[in-house]
Amino acid sequence: MSRTRTAQLMDGAGLARRVVEEASDRAAEVTRRSGATPCLATVLVGEDPASVTYVRMKRARCAKAGIESRLVSLPAATTTAELVETLRSLSRDTGVHGILLQHPCGPHIDERAAFEAIAPEKDVDGVTMSSFGAMSFGLPGFASCTPGGIMRLLDEYDVDPAGRHAVVVGRSAILGKPVGMLLLARDATVTYCHSRTSDLAATVREADIVVAAVGRPRLIRGEDIKPGAVVIDAGYNPGNIGDVDFDTARLRARLITPVPGGVGPMTIAVLLAQTVTAATTQLGLVRG
Template sequence: MSPTHTAQLMDGTGLARRIVEATATNAAEISQRTGVAPCLATVLVGDDPASVTYVRMKRARCAKAGIRSRHIGLPASTTTAELVDTLTALSHDPQVHGILLQHPVGPGIDERAAFEAIAPEKDVDGVTMHSFGTMSFGLPGFVSCTPGGIMRLLDEYGVELTGKQAVVVGRSPILGKPVGMLLLAQDATVTYCHSRTADLPAIVREADIVVAAVGRPRLIHGQDVKPGAVVIDAGYNPGNVGDVDFDTARTRARLITPVPGGVGPMTIAVLLAQTVEAAAQQCHGLVG
């Protein structure tokens, strides 16, 4: 790439807006046909300021999309058993179609046990082992929202994945691992990297597609980006900083997501779309 090259930005905000508009249309159709409005239950343990903000933002987006939201706030002292009981009750509530447990839930709670209390048909955040399994095998189910949003962005910008080298930096069960599986399903050759990967820059330099999802500010530097690569920054760190050094990476990449305005809006858009899809499945046959 020339010194004056600047990558095209992948506009997650604009694409997310279109997804939410289509979701609102679908939600209105379900409400009109069945008399039931899609409903997302949000569960928050404690009062972490960032988590409170995220939940408030998701509930506001629900309202815009014609999705009812029910919020359950639990004290920081909540035990794993109490949280599991809450999620189990929501799983059995016919008026709730999707469940979002805001994470992280705090050091005193077994997060995996809590996630597994969510019924698969209401796991619109794609966090259960069931959802990961169906996604990995290409079966019907809900994908993890951030990976799902990343795949929609890649599709929107016509990124060819077949035969390409994709490097995923990060291995969390709701981001790094599932996005790698989704890329693999599209015939990319996938390499997972993480905090213990030896000579990470050398591996990143071979990547046609880089997904940074490790939670370390500016870990990926521009000189380590292959000229013409597609760079997806799924990191979000204090100060609106991603896992990629944006200013240097954009001089070498062909496409790059900004932070904010790239992956983040897509995560919420997929959450809302999957909530309405869950409602459609659960309300099937009620009327019409």
């Protein structure tokens, strides 16, 4: 009697631990050689419970990696102008090497204006237009953390995007759009889809690599996964539910990320790694 084969899980948590361990070693080297500790400043507007929890988790990971974590908490009533000035001040602070603006910041905040107040060399979250442009043209800069983590996961599992058809479901400025550009840079043929795509399922069925990043629970059904495809679920919805119907998709995919434990841990790991890289550059150190 034959058994139904299921997809291999892509262990983002395990890979993230190794990325953080490497970042920790590099952070210690930075401190030894310069006397300075790599520093990540996180700006939090208001007290949204999910954001507060996420920031607390990031600060704990920083501490374990030997990275200084500076928290700047601002009241919910902070204006865009006040937030911009805070970010510009941190950009001028030589003791800060990376800046993270925890978002969402509230409907009254112009987040794009706030992001653009972050100096490109300190944009370790990869959210500025400068970072997106550099990434798109293959120039030095920082990738958006979640897309960067997705690419590391693909490399870890020997998935070469070259010549593959990658379908990205989602078009956000910090996830969908940049991950498509990173895949394109690796010679994938990229199709962007979104909530208004006509017959989304038909496009997904053609994908060798599916990146789900639209924020709709179980939008991608297992029956629409091409047999043997690689499925990256970058969605996170209440109840630890991704954008892919995991139970059915794993019956057809070759590789699949779980939610949680897949893409999420890689996001924070890349953030820490890029903070250490930023410190190394700003302090004039060359890794030997």
